[in-house]
């Protein structure tokens with residue numbers, strides 16, 4: 361059971377965690393520059409206890425695209441990479457569905473449509489071998505006024521909504537105090553959420569269709585802040 365918090369102590373706790381994560385992130389960057397071999401694990405069989413980070417889309421599937429040509433798949437990866445690094449430095453076993461711009465379809469599949477189907481099936485296999493999965497996406501509406509992170513949760517495992525709740529609290533507390541979006545259940549249209557057996561959330565970090573939010577989403581420091589906020593939410597869930 362998750363207890364309900366009073367908001368101010370939570371904000372203080374989140375800020376402390378955020379400072380720690382900042383230090384960790386700096387250390388990760390130093391380790392990367394030094395060529396540390398301990399950082400990578402992509403695709404393949406997920407081990408027990410593994411946290412799977414899933415940057416949505418990739419390769420021929422760009423996901424949504426902004427008016428300026430920014431593609432969702434790229435923003436997803438730019439947020440997912442620091443998120444995975446931070447969690448590894450905290451000691452979590454982490455795998456990613458992809459850590460470059462690619463689809464993970466079977467190599468013998470030829471048409472784009474079948475590649476997309478194969479990609480989603482392979483992602484689902486990895487999801488169901490993980491302890492929990494965080495999928496990173498961006499939103500896009502025809503109207504330009506909408507903004508703010510929206511979190512969806514899987515419906516086959518009761519833990520999904522608890523994870524979604526702590527990540528939502530963290531994102532709102534650290535980054536978006538004006539965000540009033542409620543959690544949403546994953547419908548059958550969201551393949552991974554509908555079929556995953558393990559706890560899973562899908563974080564639509566922001567709207568590519570909102571000019572101001574698009575500028576933030578393209579900013580590397582905002583991308584890292586979003587990654588921190590999601591990581592803080594996971595830490596709170598895991599307490």
Ligand SMILES: [Zn+2]
Pocket residue numbers: 416417423424432497498
């Ligand atoms: Zn997407």
